[in-house]
Amino acid sequence: MQSEEFDMTYEELHAEMVAAMKAKDKVRLGVTRLVLGELKNAASRGGAHEITEEETTAQIKRTLKQTNETLEMSEKAGNNEERTQNLREQVAVLESLLPAQVSGDELDALIEQVIAEIGAESKKDMGRVMGALTKATNGNFDKPAAAQMVGARLA
Template sequence: MSDLKTRVLEDIKTAMKAGEKERVSTLRMLSSEMKQREVVDSVELTDAVVTACVEKMVKQRRDAEKQYRDGGRPELADKEAAEIALLMAYLPQQLTAPELDALIAQAVAETGAAGAKDMGKVMGWIKPKVAGRTDMGALSGLIKAKLG
């Protein structure tokens, strides 16, 4: 069993004992996502797979938070933001803007990207190096700006 999966399961038990209902609820959703990935995709849960599950859930919550804010429902948006904060604790340390800029410059140089048509090459090169450490949507925008 992966270390990250073990940590999630232990945190569920701890939160249950402490009576933290919101934390238990969020962690159970994560646990459910991990189990689904394990069964449906027939894969063993490595830390990389668990990280992908967490990234997916963070992305879903960011989208929901934006929709709630746009819809004038700040109380629901705040709930989503709290879940994002809780889930981010299971992701590796996020990259800073200068680190991202350096990686993008290195990716452009190594792939020989000349314009927007080479976006796929750059993303293919950089994605494994930043998995779980940055928002891929924001990264895509930075790469487009650099190539465009």
């Protein structure tokens, strides 16, 4: 498991894969292999370079989004509970690989700070506030909750 503040490095993700192999954790192993494979493919398409923490985290987020979408479709179809449960486990593994999302009171305090810093006064400033929140948290915040909180403050 990683720190709440830092993105995961490629090497840390690889270590997660090795640990999953040793623990015979098939779900974690499959998920980490998938993300590592996608990262290698992207790196080979973009020319040989060292894979950054940001690229690793972005790939985990993309994979999480895709898996969540597949899970939603599987739940709506309701025909294969075993597959649906496997997707839920994959989502849990992917979420554990990401930094913790800013939410609740911490998000509320950050919104107050951002509004004060940029001098937001009306709903017209909402985009600037959300952009500043994204920059401040590297996108790791509950966006629907934040939009609601910001909207309430900038009425």
